[in-house]
Amino acid sequence: MKSKFTPAIIVHGGGGRIRAEELPQRLDGCKDAALAGWGIIQQGGSALDAAEAAVIMLEDNPLFNAGTGSTLNSLGQVEMDAAVMEGETLRAGAVAAVQGIKNPIKLARRVMEDGRHLFYAAEGALLFARAIGFAQCDPEALIVETERARWQEKHGTVGCVALDLEGKIAVATSTGGIFNKLPGRVGDSPLIGCGTYANDCGGVSCTGQGEAIIRIVMAKTALDLLKERAEPQAAAHQAIALLAQKTGGAAGLIIIDRQGKVGHARNTERMPVSFILSDGQVHLDS
Ligand code: GLY
Numbered sequence: 001m002k003s004k005f006t007p008a009i010i011v012h013g014g015g016g017r018i019r020a021e022e023l024p025q026r027l028d029g030c031k032d033a034a035l036a037g038w039g040i041i042q043q044g045g046s047a048l049d050a051a052e053a054a055v056i057m058l059e060d061n062p063l064f065n066a067g068t069g070s071t072l073n074s075l076g077q078v079e080m081d082a083a084v085m086e087g088e089t090l091r092a093g094a095v096a097a098v099q100g101i102k103n104p105i106k107l108a109r110r111v112m113e114d115g116r117h118l119f120y121a122a123e124g125a126l127l128f129a130r131a132i133g134f135a136q137c138d139p140e141a142l143i144v145e146t147e148r149a150r151w152q153e154k155h156g157t158v159g160c161v162a163l164d165l166e167g168k169i170a171v172a173t174s175t176g177g178i179f180n181k182l183p184g185r186v187g188d189s190p191l192i193g194c195g196t197y198a199n200d201c202g203g204v205s206c207t208g209q210g211e212a213i214i215r216i217v218m219a220k221t222a223l224d225l226l227k228e229r230a231e232p233q234a235a236a237h238q239a240i241a242l243l244a245q246k247t248g249g250a251a252g253l254i255i256i257d258r259q260g261k262v263g264h265a266r267n268t269e270r271m272p273v274s275f276i277l278s279d280g281q282v283h284l285d286s
Contacts, residue, residue, distance in 0.1 A: 003165035006260030009037045010275035011054050013064050014156020014175075015207040015252035015268030018286075023272065026063055027284050030274035033057040037162050038276045047162040047170035048086055048109070055082075055105040055172040058158035062144040065156035067103055069144045070176025073183055078142045079122075080176050081190040082108040087169035087198035094119040094190035097183075098126065100139040105174045107134055108190070119190065157189050159205025161198070161256045169256060171196050171203040171219075178210065188213035193220040202226050202257040208268055212249020216242055222255055232256065232263030240265045 011034045013026050036057050037050035059067025070078040082104035083094035093112025096119070101107050107129055111120055120128050129136060157175035164170075173196040175189040187210025188195030195206040197219035204219040222239035229235050232255045243249055244267050252266030254273060262275045264285065273285045 005163065005165055005167035006278045007041045007163050007165055008256050008260040008262055008275065008277050009034050009041060009050060009054065009160065009162045010254045010256055010262045010264065010273065011037070011058070011158070011160045012205065012207055012252060012254045012264065013058060013158055013272040015250065015266050015271040016156050018270040018272070022063065023270065023286055026272040027274065027286060029058060029061045029063055030272045031282055031284060033160065034274040034276050034282060037160055041162060041164050044165060047164040047168045048084065050162040050164065051160040051170040051172040052084065052105055052109055054160035054162070055158055055174050056103050059103050059105060059174055064158050065176045066158040066174040068142050070142055071179045072143065073177070073181045073185070075183055077183070078139060078176055079181070079183065080104045080174065081187055082174040083190040083192060083196040084108045084112055084170065084172045085192060085196055085198040085203070087200055087203050090199065092118055092192050094192065095121070095125040096186040096190045097122040100126070100136045101129065102135070102137045102142065105172050110134060118192070121186065122184065157195070157207040159207060159254060161203040161205055161254055163256050163258070163260050167258060169198050169203040169258070171198045171205050173205045188218070193217045195219060197223060199223055200258070202232065202255055204253055204255045206251055206253045207271060208251025209249040212243055212247040213251050215247050218243060218251065218253060222253055226255065226257060232261050233265070234263070236263035236265035240267050243267070
C-alpha cells in the first residue's frame with residue numbers, strides 16, 4: 001500500500017534486572033510482538049489495532065510482567081494496570097488494579113471505545129467489564145508457578161507505540177506493577193501522561209519505577225522534549241536523565257515521532273526492545 005507516511009512500530013518488554021539466560025527469550029517475545037503489530041500495519045490496519053495486538057502477545061507470554069505471568073502483590077495476588085491512547089484524537093482508556101482479566105489492554109480499549117469515562121479502577125473496572133459482557137477469568141489462572149515460587153522482585157511492564165500508514169499514532173501499555181506492592185497500588189502505566197501518552201507529535205510508553213515516573217509525568221515530558229529537540233532518541237535520553245536527576249528513579253521508555261523515527265532509553269539494567277522501521281527490518285536491543 002502506497003502512503004505518504006513512514007510506518008514504524010516499537011515494543012518494550014519492561015525495564016529492570018533480567019537474568020542473562022532469560023534475555024534471548026524476552027527479545028524473541030518482543031520481536032514476535034513487534035512483528036504481529038507490523039503485520040497489521042502492513043495490511044492497512046490502524047496503529048491502535050497494531051499496538052493492542054502487540055501488547056496482547058506480551059500479556060499472553062508468561063515471561064513478561066503483564067497479563068499471564070504478572071508479578072504478585074503483598075497478598076500474593078495479581079493486580080494489573082493498562083492503558084491505550086490515540087495520538088490524533090487524544091482518546092484514551094485505562095484500567096487499574098484489575099483482577100481476573102486475561103488481557104487488561106483489551107479492557108482498556110473497551111473503556112476508550114465506550115467513552116463514558118476514561119479510567120476505571122478495581123471493582124468498578126470489573127463491574128464495567130461485566131456490564132459490557134467482557135469475559136473474566138479465574139484470577140489464579142494468571143499466576144504462573146515460577147512467579148509463585150520465586151516470589152521475588154520482578155520489574156517490568158510491556159508496551160508498544162505504533163505509527164500506521166495514515167500517519168496515526170497509538171500507544172498501549174500493560175503491567176502487573178511492582179513486586180510485593182500493597183493492594184490497590186496503581187503505577188504509572190494507566191496514568192495518561194505518566195506511563196502512556198500520544199499526541200500529534202508522537203507516542204511514548206514507559207517502564208520502570210512508577211512512583212518516580214509519575215512524579216515527572218514522563219511520557220508527556222518526553223513528547224514535550226521531542227517538540228523542542230526534534231529527535232526521538234535525544235528526547236528519550238533527556239527524559240531519562242531528567243527522571244534520574246529529579247527523582248533518583250530507574251525507568252525506560254520507547255518513543256515514535258510522526259516521521260516514523262524511533263527512540264528508546266533506559267537507566268535500568270536492561271530493557272528488551274524490538275522495533276521495525278519502513279524497510280521492514282526487525283531491530284533488537286536490550
Ligand atoms: N512501571 C510499572 C509500575 O510501576 O507499575
